[in-house]
Amino acid sequence: MNINCEIIREKLADLINEHLGPEEDDVLANHLEQCPDCSKYYHDLQADHQVLSDFADSMQPVISGIETNISRELETGKIKTIPVQKTKTLRLAVAAVILIGVIATLNQFGIILDGTGTAWAKVSQIVLEAKTTTFNVVIGNGPAVFCTASEKRLKQELSSGVEAIFDYDKNKILILNPNDKTAMNVDLSGLPIMPSNLFGNLKSTIEILRECPDTIVKRLGERQINNEQAAGIHIYLDESIDIKIWYNTKDNMPALIMAENMIGHTGVVFSNFNFDVIVDESVFNLDIPENYTEIESAKMDFKNLAEQDLTEGLRAWAGLMENKFPEKLDLTIIQENYKTIEQKLNEKGLTDIEKALMVIKIMRALMFIRQIQTDWYYHGDGVKLNDINNPIFWYRPGESKTYRVIYGDLHIANIDPENLPKF
């Protein structure tokens, strides 16, 4: 097979999707006439297409069955009818750092990999099978936080005494400050992606590493941890899925787990594990204790997003980051800059509520981008706020024939497609 055939085969695969123009069709047709190998290849691709179509068709009764079953359950009232409450005014007062932490842990592990178990199976199994766990966690250079985790809930206790209770089913966080007896409620239900439990993320990482045949496992030697002999193993797939586990040589219990780049470019260190401890569910109670006062509120929802949310979010980002716009516009920008954002927010000397509002502005901008249904382009990396001459973003709203172009000073202009900036 020559290079030409290789290119042709790429095009043939496209042809099954029916995305070629008439001219390309002619080129392919000419080649197929002359090349029996590619002709057979195309024939095979078509056959695959047919088999996949037949396979999908064979599943239609299954899908119809699902619809019927659910309709039946709905009709027979087996499922409890949920009274719909009028939209509550969400009372949100948010500790921004905790909020960033939540966003940073949005589940990144969409890929499930096949594979076999490895020599570290025993240690990882202990983590995976734990229903309840207590442990200390350190994110980046942050303070050590004591955590109690169950399948769907997590409680964090900071050394300052502040407690945060995460309920991942209800998408809610309750933050309690025993020092001044104040409570804050955070409702994240508007987020398009559900945040995941920090310990759950560790489990997902371990699960992926266990399942993937390309996982590399290396021994790290032995050392003393808490006066116990521990052996270390380094398990990794790539730079984003990379952990080191130090485990007690007597009983294989994990003593220290270091997950590199678990939150953006920030590592997370877990230690002092106790697995399957008895946890009273009341520790995860989201009710505000009687002697606490719920404080300042800030609405957090992701409805009614508009172009202004984008400009405000860009302004907020630039305001934090020495007037520079972000290098890209997606949620990973928060994950990757977790530490810097936290640091800059602290440097600004803002109140908790001001920090939270700043983060929410940035998030709303990113959410606005996600809902743009047409083409958009971002070119803000390296541009500074108030640069009136440099366009940083443009998109075409709905059916509009012109583009909306946002410049470095965040003014917006309508531009015809032929006059769009070229890079």
Added chain:
Amino acid sequence: MDRCNSNKPVFSKGNVDRLAYSKLVKDYSARIFAICFSMLSNRDDAEDVTQQAFLNGFSDIKQLRDINKFGPWITQIAKHLCLDVLRRRKLNKIVLKRIATEDVKDEPMCDRDKYSGLQSALTQLTEEYRLPLMLYYFDGQSTKNIAESLEITVAAAQTRLSRARRKLRRLLSTKGGA
């Protein structure tokens, strides 16, 4: 109109409208089944999880404030359920073994035997390539809709589909066809 862009109200008179929800189930069942099948590589489990996702969705629908976001919302519920299943049962391994060895019980010969080679090849594709194929065939989605579902560009969706076809062809040819 894209059949997944249903704007039917789900809420009425203080209750979740069961009929409207049934309509949503109809609109999204193929998509959710495709995603579950892609993640779980097994028909029965995909069927169970799809059903459970919609039932959970019905119970939690009051948490969804914008019905236009039903698609991504129910997708996330299904994905989390799939992850739970995988975590609990280590399904990937079991599925691979099952495809190779399980006896077919009282079931029309429609699927497992006839398509076992194809299913086996599909399980060897990474999620990145398997999911676009599943959405294309099971849900009849256009590349534009696939791009939206996966939050990638249309060009990237086309590329993934084409590469998925080529990888699948390679896998099937080494196994002697579907």
